[in-house]
Structure formats: C-alpha cells, structure tokens
Amino acid sequence: MASMDLAMAVVYFSQTLIGTLGNFSLLCHYTCLHFTQCQLRSTDLILKHLFVANSLVILFRGVPDTMAAFGLKDFLNDLGCKLVFYFHRVGRGVSIGSTCLLSVFQVITISPRSSRWTEFKLTANKYISIFSILCWILHMLLNTIILQYITDRWRHKNITYRKEFGYCSRVYQHSWKVLHAALLSLPDALCVGLMLWTSSSSVSILHRHKLRMWHIHKTNMPSRVSPETQATKTIILLVSTFIYFYTLSSIFQAFFTLYNNPNRFLVNVASVVTGGYPTVSPFLLMNHYPSVSCLSLDCTRKTKPVMS
Template identity: 40%
Template sequence: MISKDIVLGLFFLFQTGLGVLGNSFLLGLYTIPIFTGTRMRPINMLLTHLAFVNNLVLLSKGIPHTMSALGLTNFLDDVGCKLIFYFHKVARDLSLCTTCLLSSFQVITLSPGNFWWAKLKAKSSKCIARLFLLFWTFHLLRNGMNLALMKGPLGNKNITEEQDYIYCAVLFPTSLIIAVHILIVFLPDLLCIGIMLGASGYMVFFLYRHHQRVQYIHSNSLTPNISPKTRVTQTILLLVILFVSFNSLNSILMLCIQNGRCSWQIHTSAFLASCFPACSSFILIVSDSRVYNNFLALREKMIQLRCNLGNSPKTHQND
C-alpha cells in the first residue's frame, strides 16, 4: 500500500513538473521574435518575464516540498535554507509586480487614444525594461531580511524562538523587526494588489460595455466576433482573479501556521503558493490563438507528410 507521504510527494512533483513545462513552453513561444529579428511586443515582454519568475517560484517551492514529502530530511543546511527561501520570496514578489504591471498595461491599452496615452503607449517597451530592472533591484534588497531569519531544520530540537517548516526553520522576529517587515514587505504588496483590483474594475467595465455592443450587433442579425483586445482583457482579468484568490488564501493560512506547527497546513500553503505559477501558463497557452494556429499548421503538415509517404511506394511500383 502506498503511503500518504509518497502520494503527497508525487503530487508536488506533478504540480511542479507540469507548471515548469507550461512556463518553459511560453518562454520559447514568446522569445521566438528575438531569434527572428522582429521586435518583441510589450505585452509579450511582460508575459515572458511572468513565465520566468513563475518557474523560479515553482522550482524553489516545489522541489524542497517534494523531497521532504518523500521522506528526505536535513537535505538543506543553513545556507541552503537561506537561499531557497530568499529566491522564492524574490520570485513571488516579482510575480506579483509583473501581474500588477500586466493589468496596468492592459488598462493603458484599453484607454481612449488621446495624446498622453498614445505617448505612453509608444514608450511602453522602454518603460517596461526599466521597470523590470527597478523591480529586481528593489526585491533583491528588501528580501535581505529573510537571509537573517531563515535557518536549517530543527530536527528534534525544541527551540521556542523558532518556527519549524519541516525542512527549514525561521526565527521569530522581534517587535521592531515586525514593524519594519510590515512597512517594507506588506505595504508594497498591498499597493500592488490595490492597483490590480482597480485595473480589474476598469477591465470589467470595458467587458460590460463590449457585451452590450455585442448584444446590439446580435440583435441586428450579424455574427458577433470577439476581438483580440477583448480576448486579452478576459485572460488578464482571469489571471488577476486567480493571483489574488490563491495568495489571499495562502496569507490567511500562513497566519494560522504562526500559532503552531502543523504539517498539513504547511503542505497546503506550499500547494496554494504554487497554484498560480502552475495554472497561469496553461491559461495563457489556451487563450493564445498562435498556439492553436500553429497546432493546426503542424497537423496539416503531418497529414501531408503521411500522404506523401503513403503514395511514394505506389509511384515506385508504377515506374
């Protein structure tokens, strides 16, 4: 009989592997213009960065939890725990900022084409590259506190000043560190979530107006078509909803974990932290018309190649 730890480890392995596969596919899809010499669209720059940081989130969270669920203990020392949690936190914060920037960019795209919006849209590619550099610098610096708080696993040691997270432990911060942590960590996150919610409200309003137009066109007996702009807006709105939902549930669960160690809560938190990075890639793949068109083109080529291979022996016999 297979134990629950093996099932849990295989589940984390499946979630991580599937998510990394989807994000890697997106990285290859969106970086093709770089090798063909064409200019990358600003939204593709955002999606490429989102896929990259989501891969970092999955690898830094999924692999350690898979190993711990499969029964491996003490596979990380103090330095390993510090680096794993540090890069996971940096990647998670960058995923938040990129999703926020993606929703904001879509609002700019949907806004009326006056002079200031048009000027901002024209410089969007340069602005996005600079924002990426700013985001990386800011989050690498602000998460330096995690390097001091994280330690190796406690094992059987009973240390009241530390919280055990199965394969690593974290020191309980003092009241001063908690205040600084709230100021540096939670306020920027709340700001990003507020921007995403505001942008989501605007996108819902845009989709509502578009739905009214579609109903008017449909009443005139014309075939309504979903525009590419509307399809992209629906996809980004779904990504924002998923990000806010999964991270809100994870934040509530993390507050419960602070009151006492429970393995199922820690594993559930790891699952919730990896849900958005794993699911978002497949949402983008399904919503991208290029994937479907390339699949149809590949299918037609395979059918044509099969027909050519089937006809070649007949031609040889007739000769």
C-alpha cells in the first residue's frame, strides 16, 4: 500500500469515527429525553433530522472511502454502488435542508413583534414536522436520478463518459450531464440563498437588540445572555461552517464536471471536504446550543392535563 493511500485511509477512518460518535451520541441523548417525557424545544425535532442525515452522509461515504483507501477496490456490486451513492446524496440533501430550516425557524423565534416574521410565529411550530418529512421525500425522489448512472467498476468499461470513484463508477450521456448537475444543485442553491438571508436577518435583529440593551450593559449589573440569543449565535456559526464546506465542495464538483479524469489527490480532498460539515456540526451544537450543550437529563417534564 502506498504511503498516500495509507494516510488517506487514516484520515477517512478518523473522520468517520469522530463524525459517527458525535452524531450518534446526540441522537441517543434525544432518544433518552424522549422516553423520559421531557419537554423539548421545537427546534430539537429539526436537530434530530439533522443528526440522522449527517450519519447517512458519514457512513455511506466515509466507510466505502476508507475501505477503498485500504486497498479494497471492488467490494461493491452494481446494486451496492447505487444504494451507497443514493443514501449519501439523500443524507446530504436533508442535512442542507435541515440546516436551512433551523436557520429559518430561529430567525422567526427571535424576531420582535414588529418584525415581518411575526405572522409566522404562531404557526411555525405546527409545520416543523411537515417540512422535515417533505424534505426527506423531496430528496428521496430527486436523487433517484443517481440510480440511473451509478454502477460498479466492471460494467460499461467501453463507454467514453465514465468516471471512476475508486470503488464505483458513474456513467452518463454527455448531453444530460449539465441538466443532471443543474437539477441536483437547484435545491441546494435555494437553501444556501435562504440561509444567507435568514442569517443576515438574525444578525440584524441581534444587533438592534444589543443597541436597545446598551444602557443596561453600561451598569455594573452582570448581563446574562438569553437562550434564544445563544442559540441564534450558534446557528449563525453553524450556517457559516456549512457555507465554508459547501463552497469548497461545489468548487471540487464543478472541477470534476469539467474534467473526465480528475487527479486522485483532488478526489480524496473532495471526499474529506464533503464529510467535513456532518463531522463538525454536532460538536458545534454540543458546545453552544442550549438543548444540546448539557448532556444530562435535566429538563422540564411534559405536563398532563388535569382531569375535571
């Protein structure tokens, strides 16, 4: 095994292990809170979908990449390749959609009564589950396109438009290449635009709130950051982290679309970048987000209605 392959195998394995532990630990945390009948925040449902989607991205990309880097090249058949790439793309899409939904809901939560977001405050909680489920359905349907042109490395060897991924290959017609790329990128681009808009709105709201409370901060009384403000700052950090990794990933994807035989080192770097956000995001939330930062079971019990 070459030293480069060994180094990439260690990187893939480390990223997969760290990301899996981070996302699964928070999923277990929320599962425990659910069975102890704790009253969770509305955004916690979005976070659970985010952790599940992150886990799909890490497992269905990190594990095959690790095995391929260790020298196992043809361990997946045609069906296996299709399922690996399909669930990876679905997880990636839901991860983007959940981060977008989290950003939108947070700006609605912290918006003042005079804001344009006020009319959505009363109804936002009711539609979180619906939007989360629709996000899964949308990406499960949209990514069926992948099943048409992902195959194992032994099939279609004589086709010109064919790209190798180490353990699988992608076959497509040149006339459909740009259309497929645009169709798969459109929901991501819409989510990124919406995240930028809501994040800038959150920053503006927090800035105006800070100016209103300026006279209180001048006194010697200790000021305490509200859970909503803390959560909003964390989501802005989360969105910024996502934009960073998404921009790098988009650059690599555009490069791979233009060139049929990209450098193997760039392919490895692109794989690491793809798993960057799902690996880092649970630890950002664990350190800063109110409902996640404390991994104890201290919570408010759900109240039951009193029988008359």
